[in-house]
Amino acid sequence: MTFRLYPNIQIEKQLGYHRKLHKDLFNAAVNNRFTQYQKFNHKVDYFEQQNCLPAFKEVWTEYKQINSQALQATLKRVDFAFERWFKGLGKHPRFKSIRHYSGWTYPAKSGYSVESNGENGYLSLSKIGRIQMRGKAKYWGKPTTCTIVYRNGKWYASITVDVLDQVLKPEVLPTGAIGIDLGCKSALSITDGENHQQIDAPKFFRNAEQKVKKVSQEKRRKRAPKRNKKVKASRRFKKVQLRVSKILKKVANQRQNWVHQVATEIVSSNSFVATEKLVVKNMTSKAKKGTLRQSSVTKRKKQKAGLNKSILDVGFGMLRSTIKYKVEQIGGVFVEVPTKKVKPSQTCPKCGHQHKKTLDIRVHECGVCGYVQDRDIAAAEVMLYWAKGNLPGLGTSLVDAESSSSTSYTRKQAGSMKQLGTKKRQKSVEVSASNELRDVETHSSGGANYG
Numbered sequence: 001m002t003f004r005l006y007p008n009i010q011i012e013k014q015l016g017y018h019r020k021l022h023k024d025l026f027n028a029a030v031n032n033r034f035t036q037y038q039k040f041n042h043k044v045d046y047f048e049q050q051n052c053l054p055a056f057k058e059v060w061t062e063y064k065q066i067n068s069q070a071l072q073a074t075l076k077r078v079d080f081a082f083e084r085w086f087k088g089l090g091k092h093p094r095f096k097s098i099r100h101y102s103g104w105t106y107p108a109k110s111g112y113s114v115e116s117n118g119e120n121g122y123l124s125l126s127k128i129g130r131i132q133m134r135g136k137a138k139y140w141g142k143p144t145t146c147t148i149v150y151r152n153g154k155w156y157a158s159i160t161v162d163v164l165d166q167v168l169k170p171e172v173l174p175t176g177a178i179g180i181d182l183g184c185k186s187a188l189s190i191t192d193g194e195n196h197q198q199i200d201a202p203k204f205f206r207n208a209e210q211k212v213k214k215v216s217q218e219k220r221r222k223r224a225p226k227r228n229k230k231v232k233a234s235r236r237f238k239k240v241q242l243r244v245s246k247i248l249k250k251v252a253n254q255r256q257n258w259v260h261q262v263a264t265e266i267v268s269s270n271s272f273v274a275t276e277k278l279v280v281k282n283m284t285s286k287a288k289k290g291t292l293r294q295s296s297v298t299k300r301k302k303q304k305a306g307l308n309k310s311i312l313d314v315g316f317g318m319l320r321s322t323i324k325y326k327v328e329q330i331g332g333v334f335v336e337v338p339t340k341k342v343k344p345s346q347t348c349p350k351c352g353h354q355h356k357k358t359l360d361i362r363v364h365e366c367g368v369c370g371y372v373q374d375r376d377i378a379a380a381e382v383m384l385y386w387a388k389g390n391l392p393g394l395g396t397s398l399v400d401a402e403s404s405s406s407t408s409y410t411r412k413q414a415g416s417m418k419q420l421g422t423k424k425r426q427k428s429v430e431v432s433a434s435n436e437l438r439d440v441e442t443h444s445s446g447g448a449n450y451g
C-alpha cells in the first residue's frame with residue numbers, strides 16, 4: 001500500500017540527497033560490472049558487490065549514514081537488471097540520470113519505523129527524519145519492507161505488511177465443503193453436491209480490455225521513442241502511455257477487490273475446498289474461439305487472445321491463490337485436484353463414466369446413468385467427490401491428492417523427454433486400470449486433453 005509523504009523543506013532536501021546517493025551507487029555498480037567484464041573478462045555478481053560495500057564506504061564516507069540493507073537493496077536492483085538482461089527479458093542496463101531514478105528500498109525491518117494503524121500517520125527514516133504520511137491501507141499489519149519513491153515531484157512510501165498474524169481463526173470452523181471449477185463460461189462454478197452457484201466475471205474485465213485495446217491503438221499512431229536512433233517519445237505518446245498505465249492500475253485495483261470479496265465469501269461458510277491444480281484453459285470466449293481455429297488465427301487475433309488472457313487469467317490465478325491462502329489461514333483444507341488424472345470435465349460425477357467433451361459442449365449428459373448437469377457444475381462436482389474420496393470409479397484419498405499435486409506431478413512436468421515418455425505410459429496404464437475397475441467402455445485415452 002502506498003502512502004503519500006509530506007516532508008518539510010529540510011527533510012525533502014535530505015530525501016533528495018539520499019536518492020542521489022542511491023542513484024550514484026546504482027551507476028557505480030553498473031559501471032563496475034561492465035569494466036570488470038570488458039577489461040578482465042570477469043563477471044561480477046551480487047555477492048561480490050555486496051562484499052565490497054564496507055570498503056566502498058571507507059572511501060565514500062557519505063554512504064556511512066545510509067542504512068546498509070538499503071544499500072544492499074540498491075545493489076540488488078542492479079543485479080536484477082542484469083539478470084533480466086541475461087535472460088533476454090530486459091534491456092541492456094544503463095546508467096540512470098536522477099530524473100529516471102525513482103528511489104530506494106528498506107528490505108527489512110530496519111532503517112525506518114511506521115506509526116500508523118493503516119490510515120495516515122508518520123514514517124520515520126533513520127538519518128532523515130519523521131515525515132507525515134497520508135493514505136489508507138485495506139489490510140494492515142506489521143510493516144516488512146518500505147520503498148521510497150519520488151514521482152512527478154511528489155514523494156511516496158510503499159509499505160508492505162505482514163497480514164498473516166492478523167487473520168483470526170474463527171471459533172467454529174465453517175462446515176461447508178465445496179468444489180470449484182474456475183473459468184470458461186462462468187468465472188466460478190461452485191457446488192456442495194446439492195446446491196450449485198455460478199458467479200460471472202465482473203464486467204470491468206471486459207470493459208478494461210476494450211479500453212486498453214483502444215488506447216493502445218492510439219498509442220501506435222504517436223511517435224514512440226527509439227533509443228538507438230536517439231529519437232525521443234513525443235509528448236502525445238507520453239500522454240497516451242500515461243493513460244494506458246492509469247487504466248491498468250485501475251483494473252489491478254478492481255481485480256484485487258473482486259478477488260478478495262469472492263474469496264472471503266467462500267471461506268465464510270466453507271473450510272473444505274477442492275479445485276483444479278492448474279488453470280490452463282482459455283478463459284474468455286474470444287480467446288476460446290482463437291484456440292478452436294488455431295490454424296487460421298492471424299497474429300493480431302493471437303495478440304488479442306493474449307490480452308484477454310492477461311487481464312482475466314491473472315484474476316483467476318489470484319482468485320485461486322487467495323482462496324487457498326484464506327482456507328489454510330482458518331485451518332481448513334484446500335485440495336488441488338490433478339486435472340490430468342481426474343479429468344473433471346470429462347467424468348460423470350454420479351457414475352464415474354468418462355466421455356470426451358469438446359469445449360463447445362456446455363452440458364454434461366451422461367450416456368451411462370443419464371445424469372444431466374451444466375458442464376462446469378458437473379466438473380466442480382467431480383472435483384469435490386474426488387477430493388472427498390467418494391467419486392465413483394476413481395477411488396482416491398486425500399493423501400493421494402496432496403502428494404500427487406504438490407510433488408510428484410511438478411517434478412515430472414519439469415522432467416526430460418524420457419520422463420515425459422514414462423508419464424504418458426503411466427497415464428495409459430492408469431486409464432486401462434480404471435477401465436477394468438468400472439468394467440465399462442470409455443472413449444478416453446492419452447493425447448488431447450480438453451481439461
Ligand SMILES: [Zn+2]
Pocket residue numbers: 348349350351352353366367368369370371
Ligand atoms: Zn453417469
